[in-house]
Amino acid sequence: MLARRVYMDHAATTPMDGRVWKSMAPFATETFGNPSSLHQFGRDARLALDRARGKVARLIGCLDDEIVFTSGGTESDNLAIRGVAMARRDTHRHIITSAIEHHAVLDPCRFLEQQGFEITILPVDGYGLVDLRNVAAAIRPDTALLTIMMANNEIGTIQSIKEITALAKENNVLVHSDAVQACGVISIDTQNLGVDLLSISGHKLYGPKGVGALYVRKGTPLIAHNLGGDQERKKRGGTENVQGAVGFGTACEIALEELDENSARLKKFRDLLIADILNRIPEVKLNGHPTQRLPGNANFTFAGTDNQSLLINLDLAGIAASNGSACASGSPQPSHVLPAIGRTEEETRSSLRLSLGKGNTEDDVEYVVEHLCRVVEKIRRAEKKITDVEMMA
Ligand SMILES: *Cc1c(COP(=O)(O)O)cnc(C)c1O
Numbered sequence: 001m002l003a004r005r006v007y008m009d010h011a012a013t014t015p016m017d018g019r020v021w022k023s024m025a026p027f028a029t030e031t032f033g034n035p036s037s038l039h040q041f042g043r044d045a046r047l048a049l050d051r052a053r054g055k056v057a058r059l060i061g062c063l064d065d066e067i068v069f070t071s072g073g074t075e076s077d078n079l080a081i082r083g084v085a086m087a088r089r090d091t092h093r094h095i096i097t098s099a100i101e102h103h104a105v106l107d108p109c110r111f112l113e114q115q116g117f118e119i120t121i122l123p124v125d126g127y128g129l130v131d132l133r134n135v136a137a138a139i140r141p142d143t144a145l146l147t148i149m150m151a152n153n154e155i156g157t158i159q160s161i162k163e164i165t166a167l168a169k170e171n172n173v174l175v176h177s178d179a180v181q182a183c184g185v186i187s188i189d190t191q192n193l194g195v196d197l198l199s200i201s202g203h204k205l206y207g208p209k210g211v212g213a214l215y216v217r218k219g220t221p222l223i224a225h226n227l228g229g230d231q232e233r234k235k236r237g238g239t240e241n242v243q244g245a246v247g248f249g250t251a252c253e254i255a256l257e258e259l260d261e262n263s264a265r266l267k268k269f270r271d272l273l274i275a276d277i278l279n280r281i282p283e284v285k286l287n288g289h290p291t292q293r294l295p296g297n298a299n300f301t302f303a304g305t306d307n308q309s310l311l312i313n314l315d316l317a318g319i320a321a322s323n324g325s326a327c328a329s330g331s332p333q334p335s336h337v338l339p340a341i342g343r344t345e346e347e348t349r350s351s352l353r354l355s356l357g358k359g360n361t362e363d364d365v366e367y368v369v370e371h372l373c374r375v376v377e378k379i380r381r382a383e384k385k386i387t388d389v390e391m392m393a
Helices: 018-024 040-060 073-088 103-114 132-138 161-170 242-280 307-316 345-349 362-392
Strands: 067-070 094-098 118-122 143-147 174-178 197-201 212-216 284-286 297-302 351-355
Touching: 018 242, 040 067, 040 197, 040 242, 067 073, 073 103, 073 143, 073 174, 073 197, 073 212, 094 103, 103 118, 118 132, 132 161, 161 174, 242 284, 242 297, 242 362, 307 351, 307 362, 345 351
Parallel strands: 094 118, 094 143, 143 174, 174 197
Antiparallel strands: 067 212, 197 212, 284 297, 297 351
């Protein structure tokens, strides 16, 4: 019998939709021209790129030429933050962000701090929400940018971006939002939200890896950091990733078409998963907001466990979960998000994220709950034995 495998780590990456893969292929082999070339090959590639741009723009409600294609969420975040900071540095040297941002936002902010900018890091409440009063208090005449994520990748909390943006706009502060996790599962309308910049990524919405976009509202001051080409209206030099952009465009088109259905389905499974786990496992806490959270996100703290053992034991049962923060280095860094919502070091170490996606079924939820009950109990028994031995010694 083939061992069962259940993927519940969609916040880390998603499988590419077959329709996406199919739409990309001709642009690697047949329509391979450089979009900057004037001949037919180039013009065909340019047309494909522009069509893809239109599809991305429609998903987030902006103009086609407000989309800058990038290599993904990390680059979009970097371009937004460093690009605006560079453009406004003579008069505005203050940036506001939150304690639970992705490293792709926090690290550029820290970098700018070393370059003489001042950074205000806003705290969040026990659910991971930024308080509007703190935003208001942090804004200064020299604030260049406020960057707050739309939805958190670890605990799934969705911020009230529209309210935050309105406050910033009253004070002439530009607003960037990392919407990498939100995009494709909650509806995003850049016009309605009022943001100036917004980051999205292909591989988090069933598109290809290594491609993403930054929405840049017309007229937003931004200096490119990729120099050496006039591509993307001088905001991102380098020959465009045409097949990647085409795939990303298809993924956005599908995401828009299926958003309501996909989101409702995920929500149903998420609520089932959360209810079952809270009912069946003692001494467990849900991390993040109970309702204002991503449709596919669940994050728990299981007292008396540790996430390495949880992950390894679940992996043995064919289940892919996560401790929350992706680790590029192989050695997982402890989460900075869980301490920010008030979890202790020990609680942070015993937390687990399950992120649902399109491929998951109700059977998957049952399978995961079943194994999680068993695994948590097993780890707790083992840890208890160790403590008993220590006490006897
Ligand atoms: C995944 C992720 C990123 C990084 O996107 P990449 O395309 O992998 O570079 C940035 N922000 C958030 C919230 C993410 O979840």
